[in-house]
Amino acid sequence: MTIDRPPTEAADADAPPRLTPAQRRAFWGSFSGWAMDGFNWTVFGLVLAPTMTELLPRAGIAATADNIGWYGQISAALFLLGWGCSAVWGPLADRFGRKPTMMASILMYGVFTALAGVATDLWQWNAFRFLAAIGVGGEWAMAGTLLSEVMPERVRERFGGLMHSAAYVGVLAVSIIYLAFGPELGWRGLFLIGGLPALAVFVLRRSTPEPDRWKDTAQLAAQRSFWQPVVEILTPPYRGRTLGNLLLLVVCVIGLWAGSTYVPTAMTELAERAGESHDATVRLAGLSSMTVALFTILGCFAVPRLAARLGRRGALALLYGFMIVGTVGAYGVAYPLSSIGLTFVFLPLLGFGGATFAVFTIWLPEQYPTRMRATAFAFTTTFSRWVAAAGTFLIGYGIHAAGSLTLPLTLTTVVFVVGIGLVRLAPETRGQALPD
Numbered sequence: 001m002t003i004d005r006p007p008t009e010a011a012d013a014d015a016p017p018r019l020t021p022a023q024r025r026a027f028w029g030s031f032s033g034w035a036m037d038g039f040n041w042t043v044f045g046l047v048l049a050p051t052m053t054e055l056l057p058r059a060g061i062a063a064t065a066d067n068i069g070w071y072g073q074i075s076a077a078l079f080l081l082g083w084g085c086s087a088v089w090g091p092l093a094d095r096f097g098r099k100p101t102m103m104a105s106i107l108m109y110g111v112f113t114a115l116a117g118v119a120t121d122l123w124q125w126n127a128f129r130f131l132a133a134i135g136v137g138g139e140w141a142m143a144g145t146l147l148s149e150v151m152p153e154r155v156r157e158r159f160g161g162l163m164h165s166a167a168y169v170g171v172l173a174v175s176i177i178y179l180a181f182g183p184e185l186g187w188r189g190l191f192l193i194g195g196l197p198a199l200a201v202f203v204l205r206r207s208t209p210e211p212d213r214w215k216d217t218a219q220l221a222a223q224r225s226f227w228q229p230v231v232e233i234l235t236p237p238y239r240g241r242t243l244g245n246l247l248l249l250v251v252c253v254i255g256l257w258a259g260s261t262y263v264p265t266a267m268t269e270l271a272e273r274a275g276e277s278h279d280a281t282v283r284l285a286g287l288s289s290m291t292v293a294l295f296t297i298l299g300c301f302a303v304p305r306l307a308a309r310l311g312r313r314g315a316l317a318l319l320y321g322f323m324i325v326g327t328v329g330a331y332g333v334a335y336p337l338s339s340i341g342l343t344f345v346f347l348p349l350l351g352f353g354g355a356t357f358a359v360f361t362i363w364l365p366e367q368y369p370t371r372m373r374a375t376a377f378a379f380t381t382t383f384s385r386w387v388a389a390a391g392t393f394l395i396g397y398g399i400h401a402a403g404s405l406t407l408p409l410t411l412t413t414v415v416f417v418v419g420i421g422l423v424r425l426a427p428e429t430r431g432q433a434l435p436d
């Protein structure tokens with residue numbers, strides 16, 4: 001089912017995006033917040049091994065490779081569960097505005113990320129990461145909704161892709177820091193640096209405008225039940241597209257955590273097999289994460305053109321295909337061959353395919369009117385983490401049982417194959433204006 005709305009007039013895609021000062025501030029406010037989120041979630045994959053090595057023995061658990069993989073996956077599942085709880089930011093944004101809700105989410109994940117850096121035991125660390133995830137999950141939905149409502153129609157797609165690349169700019173930034181200073185900072189130092197986003201709240205308060213679209217509905221929103229937007233996205237005519245988006249995002253999340261997140265861990269093991277020094281191992285892990293991030297940024301830049309040429313469905317299916325090839329190559333071929341060089345051949349495919357989320361930054365706002373847009377965005381992008389948490393837990397069990405990353409991570413390609421078949425569950429909105 002598609003939104004009953006006439007397509008927009010063909011715009012000159014090559015016209016220069018002349019933005020107002022308020023629109024530029026909205027873009028950079030959204031971009032910086034999402035970049036800091038990318039920094040946050042990447043820290044987990046980069047320092048998983050050293051964090052578990054220090055904290056597992058304090059819980060009376062030997063820091064073996066199997067235990068690091070198993071308890072690391074439990075931590076990943078708990079993080080995803082926390083991300084799922086962040087769906088509450090959607091109704092808050094539809095009732096009280098995009099700007100204050102975005103600032104609150106940034107403050108929450110900044111504070112608890114910093115606290116994770118001073119955790120004294122494994123479960124305290126997991127608790128702080130769980131609470132940080134509630135903040136992390138809100139930022140994408142808030143930034144994506146705000147930007148779609150502020151940007152002029154002719155450049156909305158373009159800036160949606162650019163905004164989503166911010167997350168991987170954050171990934172690239174933390175990878176560079178880890179590559180250059182990882183041994184000196186340690187895992188605690190990186191989490192403390194990850195708390196810096198809280199300082200950005202004050203900048204965002206001054207510079208980010210509230211969208212006029214939301215202002216026009218604010219009075220109506222105040223008269224409705226707080227949970228009314230949730231009821232609307234789960235009843236006809238929006239229920240089918242909401243559930244379809246939820247399933248497609250589950251595919252994306254499993255791909256992120258099974259594919260990209262384990263790249264540094266896999267590279268660490270490959271470097272250790274090759275007899276590399278500790279410092280060289282740290283730097284190879286950082287370089288692998290940087291490679292994935294760089295190509296995901298390129299993928300986000302490409303998504304607006306892919307979505308315009310192939311449609312939203314076609315662009316998503318193509319990126320799922322990249323993830324299939326990259327995952328099989330990196331974990332099913334290069335990893336069992338203990339080949340660092342061959343792994344780096346497939347990492348660009350994993351990175352480019354990871355731009356799947358940028359499709360949703362453009363696509364989700366087009367499927368819902370303003371009165372429920374933030375709720376729909378938050379609901380589908382956060383509750384998908386709950387479903388995916390079960391999948392990542394099973395992956396962790398598989399790694400623990402098999403004693404290797406190879407088979408469990410390679411089998412995640414089945415999820416992408418299913419995803420390609422499910423793309424028609426969401427409406428094709430290419431050429432349609434953002435609904436009021």
